[in-house]
Amino acid sequence: MYKISFIICFLSVSFFAACTGGSESKADAISADSMKSNIAVLASDSFLGRKPFTEGETKTVEFLQKKFREYGLQPGNGDSYLQEVPMVNIKATAAPSMTVKGAKGSFSLKAFDEYIVWTDKADSVENLDNSDLVFAGYGVVAPEYNWNDYANLDVKGKTVLVMVNDPGFWAGDTTLFKGKTMTYYGRWTYKFEEAARQGAKACLIIHNTAAASYPFSVQQNSFNTSRLLLDTRGLETKNCDMIGWITETAANKLFKAAGKDSALLMEANVPGFKPVDLGLKVSTSMTVQSTYSKSYNVIAKINGAKRPDEVVLYTAHWDHLGVGKPDASGDSIYNGALDNATGTAGLLELARHFNTLTVKPERTVVFLAVTAEEQGLLGSAYYAKNPVYPAANTVANINMDGLNRFEPTKDIIVVGQGQSELEDYLKTEVEKDSGYIAFENHPEAGYYYRSDHFNFAKAGIPALYIETGVDVVGKGKEYGEHLHNEYTSKDYHQPSDEYNATTWSMAGAVKDLRILFNVGNKLANEEKWPRWKEGSEFKAIREKQPLN
Numbered sequence: 001m002y003k004i005s006f007i008i009c010f011l012s013v014s015f016f017a018a019c020t021g022g023s024e025s026k027a028d029a030i031s032a033d034s035m036k037s038n039i040a041v042l043a044s045d046s047f048l049g050r051k052p053f054t055e056g057e058t059k060t061v062e063f064l065q066k067k068f069r070e071y072g073l074q075p076g077n078g079d080s081y082l083q084e085v086p087m088v089n090i091k092a093t094a095a096p097s098m099t100v101k102g103a104k105g106s107f108s109l110k111a112f113d114e115y116i117v118w119t120d121k122a123d124s125v126e127n128l129d130n131s132d133l134v135f136a137g138y139g140v141v142a143p144e145y146n147w148n149d150y151a152n153l154d155v156k157g158k159t160v161l162v163m164v165n166d167p168g169f170w171a172g173d174t175t176l177f178k179g180k181t182m183t184y185y186g187r188w189t190y191k192f193e194e195a196a197r198q199g200a201k202a203c204l205i206i207h208n209t210a211a212a213s214y215p216f217s218v219q220q221n222s223f224n225t226s227r228l229l230l231d232t233r234g235l236e237t238k239n240c241d242m243i244g245w246i247t248e249t250a251a252n253k254l255f256k257a258a259g260k261d262s263a264l265l266m267e268a269n270v271p272g273f274k275p276v277d278l279g280l281k282v283s284t285s286m287t288v289q290s291t292y293s294k295s296y297n298v299i300a301k302i303n304g305a306k307r308p309d310e311v312v313l314y315t316a317h318w319d320h321l322g323v324g325k326p327d328a329s330g331d332s333i334y335n336g337a338l339d340n341a342t343g344t345a346g347l348l349e350l351a352r353h354f355n356t357l358t359v360k361p362e363r364t365v366v367f368l369a370v371t372a373e374e375q376g377l378l379g380s381a382y383y384a385k386n387p388v389y390p391a392a393n394t395v396a397n398i399n400m401d402g403l404n405r406f407e408p409t410k411d412i413i414v415v416g417q418g419q420s421e422l423e424d425y426l427k428t429e430v431e432k433d434s435g436y437i438a439f440e441n442h443p444e445a446g447y448y449y450r451s452d453h454f455n456f457a458k459a460g461i462p463a464l465y466i467e468t469g470v471d472v473v474g475k476g477k478e479y480g481e482h483l484h485n486e487y488t489s490k491d492y493h494q495p496s497d498e499y500n501a502t503t504w505s506m507a508g509a510v511k512d513l514r515i516l517f518n519v520g521n522k523l524a525n526e527e528k529w530p531r532w533k534e535g536s537e538f539k540a541i542r543e544k545q546p547l548n
């Protein structure tokens with residue numbers, strides 16, 4: 001055994017020396033042990049799944065501040081490590097069923113089993129009382145694709161039934177939207193935003209595991225639980241009274257009662273599709289209790305030595321789902337070890353490492369741990385609307401949500417292929433380390449719209465988001481895919497997403513973090529401003545910003 005360990009030790013020290021100009025001691029290097037000890041704390045049962053507005057938040061926010069101080073970083077928000085995020089906790093309780101009336105008589109659907117509903121309205125919610133039901137295809141209004149599922153239809157006060165993902169998904173036609181790569185129009189958040197803009201009273205998305213890229217149980221988990229939203233009192237906002245998901249089986253029951261069938265779903269893929277009034281009326285009710293309070297983004301920085309007003313922004317969300325519905329083993333703590341104790345520990349590790357550099361970066365490097373990502377990317381949405389560092393001064397965002405727990409991979413996956421030049425920075429660093437960049441295996445899942453970098457992208461800031469590779473060194477792609485699928489099907493948003501001190505070597509995370517360090521360090525020591533690429537929906541936003 002001895003011989004093998006010596007070789008590994010020699011290789012690693014030389015790797016570290018090579019990447020940072022030889023001055024770095026092992027203690028300063030990005031370390032698996034340091035990450036593991038922080039993950040063990042963040043993902044422990046005593047942190048209660050780190051849900052905002054709970055004791056889990058208090059412990060997490062204190063721990064992050066303590067660590068940033070310990071690593072010698074400066075407060076990132078004036079003399080504070082905190083940015084308050086005003087939020088509201090909405091506890092919606094839906095009636096156990098929904099009545100459907102039609103020409104062929106009436107029947108009811110069972111809440112939880114056949115559909116789930118909630119509301120984003122913090123105050124009074126109007127119940128559905130014989131609300132007209134309309135099928136509006138994908139519920140998309142996309143001028144750039146000459147697509148309007150609401151054309152010539154007034155849905156004010158009605159309930160719209162829409163499909164998840166976008167027309168490119170089922171049609172398999174690469175010219176339709178972005179083909180199999182989900183656009184933001186495919187995201188559930190977009191469906192509800194558009195239905196509200198159209199004045200609908202309620203919107204139900206038809207669930208399909210392949211098109212949604214997760215099972216209906218993920219939605220059921222949050223049924224009749226409390227939800228957190230940003231406190232938008234005093235701001236102009238539009239929301240439906242009720243929003244939710246319905247199973248495909250239940251949707252087919254509705255089509256049948258309307259004298260239609262599931263062929264309607266395929267018709268929605270054809271350009272020029274016209275929304276269909278189903279001639280049915282739905283009724284159900286809901287009660288709402290709201291509590292206003294604050295959550296916190298945690299922020300630290302290393303001031304730039306030459307251009308302190310220019311900022312490189314690393315992010316990771318510290319929150320997870322808290323304590324919820326117990327699983328089959330009776331475990332009700334959603335520890336969120338991979339999602340996202342790994343990313344948060346990665347943020348701390350980068351901060352620690354950057355602050356050991358003898359030569360300080362020319363630009364300011366900011367480390368932002370955001371709240372309430374699981375509630376809808378809320379902490380980053382609030383920061384993007386209330387930036388501590390203006391978007392026009394922010395060179396780039398590098399977001400981490402889930403890092404590699406196991407052995408290193410040869411590849412690193414870029415989420416959002418072809419979005420920005422940051423992809424090229426990454427490619428250079430990965431290839432330096434004889435690896436390669438790969439693209440999403442599941443572009444239909446729309447991961448680019450499912451984590452915090454999306455809010456920075458919407459503010460025009462070029463944003464990089466990577467996913468763990470699958471080409472595991474010495475074990476290959478099949479093994480890596482298996483690990484990915486196993487996590488998605490078994491542990492994603494389940495109490496079983498727990499830290500395992502024996503099997504989690506974090507060696508893969510250390511390798512990927514070094515690459516993200518090199519990308520950020522390069523950005524922080526140059527005068528260039530990376531740009532969005534042609535065809536990116538965020539390019540126009542950046543071009544309007546007066547960059548330094």
Ligand SMILES: [Zn+2]
Binds near residue numbers: 340401402
């Ligand atoms: Zn996450």
